[in-house]
Amino acid sequence: MSVLMTDANKTTYPMLQPIEGRTVAVVPATPGRYNSFPCLATEPHTGNVVLVYRQGRFDAADDRPGMQTHGLDGGIWCVRRSPVGTWFEPTCLWSADGFEPGLIDATLSVLTDCTCLVVRRYPHAQNLFVSVAPNGTALEAMPWPWRLPTKDVFLNDAHWGRVIELPDRWLMVVYGITEETLWWQNQRGHKLPVERASLFASFDKGRSWRFQSWIGPRVFMGAGSDRSANETSVVLAGSRLLALMRTFGGNDTMDQPAPLFMCHSDDGGWTWSEPTATGLYGEAPVWRQLADGRLLACYRGFVPHRTAYELGGTFCLAWFDSQTMGFGPEMVMGHYHGNHYDGGYGDVIETEPGRALLCAFYASQDTHPDRRFPAIMTVDVAL
Known part of the structure; x- marks a missing residue:
């Protein structure tokens, strides 16, 4: 098809470095726009894979904070x-002109009744849901009339993860800025506030939500600086909830990068164990459980010996x-070029x-918006 290119042309996408033997496809953007921050799910009743991503307008001349990033x-x-x-x-599920940089993302969940649920972040709309239902070969966006009360807990817009269905309630990870009383100065002169990860619960299938618990401490100690939580993914493994957490500090570099922490809950997310370092270093972690019960983590890794704001990853x-409650060796699936914030976000x-299928966001730090796109490749996950 014309929209999705397979075996990507290296002239058009010079930063794409697929590992030999994997089929690669990309979702190219139209001129002047880019596609980024992908999420994947499978429709249980059709077997179709659904890829949801953000599309935006890229202006290389706009140097306001966040514009080059988002x-x-x-x-x-x-x-x-x-x-x-x-x-x-x-197909377009939802669009808005003039949104602030970085304030429109989405996560994708598939519920047991086969509903595909896209949760989007947009403060001006007060964190509205968008529900997505199958309709032939298209997907139809439907308004979801309920909202997440994140403004009662977080100071600004919050980020969230997928919906987890328990017998008596839905759970959703929400993380964001909780306070401005603890600030540190990072190596670029920016002040960083405290962020925390939490669980929100709904006992009426999403009609109303309430704060349930904090995941991890207010501040993580160690790794060269006090650290705060950021992207967090939670999975239900049997009766245990497992949380995988990105942390960040005021002086992160690639020589001392962001460690991933994990903790668990055996009471449905009401209380959590003390987080421990996993031995992995990266950002934007995503849990995936395979049909045979095995757990796989997908995340953005780092190239050693460079600062956080240089190219590559x-x-x-x-x-x-x-x-053992531990991870095996890191498996590098591919490389990207581009701003530290841009590349590497992905899902599997x-x-x-x-x-x-592994989908990762590629980026190159240049003036070509079509060089910021999701790239898709096959991965062997057999025993």
Whole structure:
């Protein structure tokens, strides 16, 4: 098809460095726009893979904070892949002109009743939901009339993860800035506030939400500086909830990068164990549980011996051992070029036994907006 290119042309996408033997596809943007920050899910009743991503307008001449990182106005788009590998045309789920930089992202959940639920972040809309329902070969956006009361807990817009369905309630990870009383100065002269990760719960299938618990301490100590939580992913493994947490500090460099921490809850997320370092270093962690019960973590890794704001990085996978509560060796799936904030965000999903799709956001720090895009490759996850 014309919209999604397979075996990407290296002239058009010179930063794309697929590992040999993997099929690579990209979701190119239209001129003057970019596609970024992908999420994956599978429709249980069709077997289709759904990819949701942000599209925005890129202006290389706009040097306001956040513009080079997250772009200008845009929207949330999706594209679907059939079980036999056919990709359908992308469709727009929601769009808005003039949104502030960085304030429109989405996470994608598939509920047990087969509803695909996209949660978008947009403060001016007070964190509205968008529900997505199958409709032939298209996806139709429907308004979800309920809101997350994050303004009661966080100082500004908050970020969230996928919905976790328990027998008596839904859970959702929410993280954001909680206070401005603890600030530190980082190496670039920026002041950084405290961020925390939390669980919100709904006992009425999303109609209302309330704060349930904090995940991890107010401040993480160690790794060269006091640290605060950022992107956090939670998965239900049997009866235990596992949280994988990015942390960041005021003086992070690639020689002393952001460690990933993890903790667990055995009472449905009401209380959590003390977080411990995983031995992995990276950002934007995502848990995935395969059909056979194994757990896989997807995250953005680092290239050693460079500062956090130089070019280049990796996107990685690591297996989790539920017996030892530890991770196996880091598996580097590919490399990206571009701003530290741009590249490497990704997701992974099992499409059939032993096979998975990995989707990562590539970026290059230049003036070409079509060089910021999700790239998709197959991954062998067989035992």
